[in-house]
Amino acid sequence: MSGDNSLSNSRRRATRLGSSAGTLVRRGLSIQSKLLIMLLGVSIGSTLIVGYIGYTSGTDSLRQAEFDRMTNLREAKSDAIETLFTTIETGLVLDSVGATANQAATAYTSAFAELQAQPTDPAQTTAVDSYYDDVFIPELNARSGTTSVSDIFVPQSSAETYLQNFYTVPPAGDFDAAAEVDNAGDGSTWSAVNDQYNPYFREMAQRNKYEDALILDTQGNIVYSVYKGVDLGSNVNTGPYKGTALAGAYTDALNSNVVDYVQITDFERYQPSLGVPTAWGVSPIGVDGDVVGVLAVQLPITAINDVMTGDQQWTKDGLGETGEAYIVGPDDTMRSVSRLLIDDPEAYRERAISGGLSPAVAQRIIDVGGTVELQTVDTAPVREAQQGKTGVMVAQSYLDRETLAAYGPLDIKGQQWVIVASITAAEAFAPVADFTRNLVLSIAALLVVVALLSLLLAQVFARPVRRLVGAVRQVAGGDLGVEVAANTRDEFGDLSMAFNDMSRSLQVKQALIDEQQAENDKILHTLMPESVARRYRDGDETIAEDHQDVSVLFADLVGFDDFAAGLGAEKELALLNDLVRQFDEAAQSKGIEKVRTLREGYLASCGLIVPRVDSARRTVDFALEMIRIVERFNAQHGAALSLRAGIDTGTVTSGLVGRSSIAYDMWGDAVSIANRVQALAGKPGVFISQRVRDKVGELPNMTEVGTIETKAGPQSVWQISQQRG
Template sequence: MRTITIRTRIMLMLLLVGILSCAILGYLGSDYGQKIIAKEVNDQLSIVLSSKKDQIKTYLTSIENVVEVMGQNPTVIESAEAFSEAFYKLEEEQLNAECSSALGNYYTQFIDRLSQNMEIKKDQLLYYPKSLEGCYLQFEYIVNNPNPLGEKDKMNYAPDSSAYSSVHQKYHPFFRMLLKKYNFYDIFIVDLKKGDIVYSVFKETDFATNLYTGPYRSSNLADLARRLQTNSDLQKASWIDFAPYRPSYGAPAAFIGIPLTIEGQTVGGLIFQLPIGEINRIMTGGKQWETDGLGKTGETFLVGQDHLMRSVSRFFIQDSLGYRKTLLQKGEVEANIDRMYRYGSTVLQQKIHSNSLNEAFEGKSGVIEDSDYRGIEVIRHYEPLNFPGLDWAIVSKKDKEESFQPVTEFNKSIFIQTLVLILCITLLSLILANRFVKPVEKLTQAAKQLINGDTSQKVVIKSKDEFGVLGDTFNTMIGQLDEQKKAIQDQLQENQNLLENFVPPDFINRIKKGERTFADEYQNVSFITVDIVGFGALTNQVGAKKSATILNDLVDAFDEAAARNYVEKLRTVGDTYFAACGLFEPRLDHAKRIVQFALEIKQLLAQINLNRKLDLQMKTSVHTGNVMAGIVGTDKFSFDVWGETINYLFTMNHKTQDISLVLSEEVTERLSDLYTFTPVGEGTMSGKRIFTIKTV
């Protein structure tokens, strides 16, 4: 029997290895290519989402700033008083038959058009103003206004010689200029006590109606007016989310408003109706999706808590008929689609069914592959908008088919290249067989060095056959070992950073030098302890998970306030927050800063109570003195502070349970020129008086 020579065996073996290597490389190349493309798509979507998020938040912030500035504008406040006074001075006007008929005819047309967009009762009495002043003003400024519908704001005053028309003539040009300059849809002045809209720029059917008892008492505009009545921060604007607004024929409308005050007394409310067009322009990039890097199927849009869009769909704009056909094929109700096309927008019409939105509304962000609202597989990025007052999520997505089209082309290229490579290996196998031993020796030598722990050696094999692949793989393995070494070093550094969160840097250096138990004395340090009163009861009421979320929010808010006031947090134990000022960074104004911190977190807790509808209270004690600080324990050591100052602080906190903020005599002596202090009780503690701030 004829034996197969070693040369032949090597040739056959090289050929077999070559074919297998090509197949493996092809698979790995395809898999790697898909991952690279996926990463590029995800990176692009992430960049676009981040950019759009910044743009929309910048826009909303600019609107908020305008509203807050206008809320302090003397002209605006003066106009609110003037409009309210003139509104209630209007005498009852006897509307003649022509006037009544004209008002009725206008509402007939209004209701007919509104009923095309919304399911309503066609009863004029449901929409008429409830007051004679409202009927009179709507006739003079809407029905008897010579300007066409949509341009009623062009009339500066009604020719009726009334005091209201004089006021309107004086202030209307200012508000109309403001509306045009900032592209608002409408501007309202509302009597927040009675609920009357005493002025509007655009003059829709909400003008001169009552938001508390009138036809639009259930609107989001009315909800905002009620909210402004109880707004604790009179200089802070409040938002209300988009909802169908009947005076605008059911179109989506969002509002932002602020109370108007004089010396702390509310004289009215200034409310702006937000334009949806600017939000759509930002989210669509001015319809330049491909320029934004979204290709032919990518888009970015906003979604509300109700899972309805807050900005328009790209596909509704680009291919309206195709969009309708796609929704019908997906099984959407035709009546809902028809309503969408009557509005001419997907805002508050297109439902987004995705569990990822629930995560976004819980404050999470992420990437998911699923079906979009058209029933098409997409790559979706999502995250919360994180804008106070508007609970929205922002989504950036792109069709998977378009995203991975380069992978399909890449796979074709890999297949052709693999066939060519196999042919080359077959032709060159004879030559490579003669050189087989040399690469093996190199690999053997390098492996021995690796066993000895030397990862610096690289195998140099210039051939492009299987040995070249093996050499490259070996080098890659060595590189990974180096990376693992680096990862271990990084982990050690991370542990160092984590330790610094619990122990001061100076103490860490001493621990590294071998010291285990030591302490230093610190003089002139101010301390504060804060107990969240009522948190235990709240935990029993809402459960551990929700109470933990509330406690985290409180601690984060306290930490931010501490950083602003150069206060050093020492620890939190349950619902108790313990901090100092001037401990590790000596400060001459440590008492002042820690009192400022105490007052600030009191305001923060009040705001959190208001936002979350809670009734948490705060028991705060402040004391100044000398302490000892150091490392306690050997195996499980910790940083701690102690001394008479700390004992006095917690004793003071315990014995003054009914006072929200108490300060020691040492603190008040330092700050007597900044605050007015009031003694707590008639007695003393350890021979010293305890005080509270009079204004608190």
């Protein structure tokens, strides 16, 4: 009762304190007013908001401007390269349908047929073979990085041998010198025709920057070449260059039956040009549908590079220090030169290898001074453009650099090329970085001023906060009686008083909790050992322990139902509790650990919680004492109860069983055998297994009553009769 009165008084006192705190009149500025003054003074919120808005709008505008600039640059380059090819196509059509081309094709075809009818001069054959062995093949192998033999290239016809002997062999690989030879002075009709028309076609090739210009007759013979290479006189249908892009384009042009037909081929490596990637423009020669030959021009890769590099005036074109524009074919290799290869070959090698290019190919690119069909460009912008998409993105380049790339497909007849204009992200977004840096520095300077002012103002209201924080930490540490002084008449004062009320309330509640906890622990210890109870309180859900050398007693109280038949429920329970209490007292005195008590059963152990070397002896003594307790009970109450107890020793497992209703129990081989031992004879007494007998030795009044089967084999069961004093 005194505890209840104390608790009631504490609660009433807390209520009074809370009421007085609630009715306290506040004077002076509130904490809200002080916070408003501080926020208005330092303007941190507005500074950060304005800075953020300025940052997002400024950076977005600068980034979008750079995106638009790269898009415009890509479109300008696309227009320029598409215009170049349109000009080439137009010029090729005009040249192929012109009177000069028609007359030249007819004349060259006739002169070539005349040479073809002549027998081959062995001396000319020897000279041409020597040229292939000593000049062309070594240069081809050195330039292409392959190993070729002359047998597959040497002329097979008399006209081819004748023309190469007089026009290809003397310049010894100097194509410009070969183009200047109008007449070799051999007196042939072909030389006379060449003297008439070679200046025209040479001028055409030089004006349009063609790598070469060929005339083919309707049989596939190359009857004329400006630069007189090793393809002069060969046949694209049967010779060493059949199957090339030139041969395919020739067949298509001849079969078109349209004199204004033009076909542009993609680049491929062409051996007569020493393996240099070569693209062709091909158009039939004729008038009014009468085709007399085919004009093929070797497209100017230098002109393509001049357009893509802006004649190497990258900065003037708006590409800055790292920007470039390049073309990529459907095989994911370049169709124009890389800027870095021109600016710094060694830096190009390092970056290309870093981007995934093999060192051998990188060295090959440096050796030939070009990236066409060598530099792989398998990047996200290229893949997007190859799908017909146009756009701008930030992506890794083929040189393993983060770039801003504008991409799109090219509209070039017969080609699936794409164009990419790119610049490193660092250079592209340098204005963004500068703007961000300046903005950050400005905001940082302003925040320093704001921070100093905030520190000054914080002193006004930080002191009571610190006091409350210290008091809260003391409460968290277990000191529930802490109180703080309420020196201000604002929210901090109210908070201090509320804290004091809370502290006192917690102190009262903690006392009640401690009292209840002690009662719970007391009840828990009656149900299970201390070690198990501790684990249960700590939250273990599965508690089980294995024990060695434990003696187990399993006892059945026989006859209690008959004895209690005429008793009331309360009387019956009182007598049973008295009997069990005596069992418990005897167990405690002999060091026996009770495990479970049922209405007519008793399970106990020795050595389970406290290991004992004489656990078997103690358990036998306890069993005999239980029989004496039953006999005394019978004498006191005129009952005829009897006790049947089984004992075994060995390994057992103990633990908590169940979830919603927890029970401490023990199980295992020793428990099972103890139960079977007491049930074997079916009569009252103390029965022990062979393992128990081995531990306690020979005892008086011990008789063997049978055997039981165990995992280890048959085991004898012995009965111990109580000695009468």
